[in-house]
Amino acid sequence: MKISLAKHGGQAAGILLGRLPQVLDTGTLSPTAAEEISRLVEAARAASPAEDNGPGRARDAMSYTITVEDGDDETVLKCSDANMFPTFAHLLRLLERHLK
Template identity: 45%
Template sequence: MRVSLTTRGGLAAPIVRRLPPRVLDTDQLPDTDARELRRLVAAATADPGGAHPAPAARDAVTYTITIDDNSRSTTLTSADTSMSRAFGDLLTWVERHTS
């Protein structure tokens, strides 16, 4: 499974726009991390609150997480103003493991 994170907007929008997506591949992670990532992805995809962008807000950051698992691709999009807890947990984990 491959998970990528793209960030748009916010105060640093001109800088963030040029950054490449952050990418994690479960084949490259230790087994415990790969299992945790799969658990977080399952929780975030089951929670529809993490799959819808928030209404526009000044300086809001929008996060897009794309999950490619074999031939299936899922895209979740949310903003820092309205993300579900499950989406936030996945986002935090991906950010921590790609920095």
């Protein structure tokens, strides 16, 4: 499974502008870590809220796009600091830890 993480906006918008997404191949991880990520991806797919309608009152919020490629299947999960749900937050933290 290949997972990419793109970050947009926020107070670091100028720094992130034009930056390519970070990519993680779960085949490079331990079986335990790969299984945990796979489990969180499935949970985030199931819990994904409706599309956000804009920044609203959190105009400087970061937004995150996680794209999961698993064989011929591709899933795109999007959230921002303003509408992040717990499963997405856990997946995001785990990906950031492995992408360092």
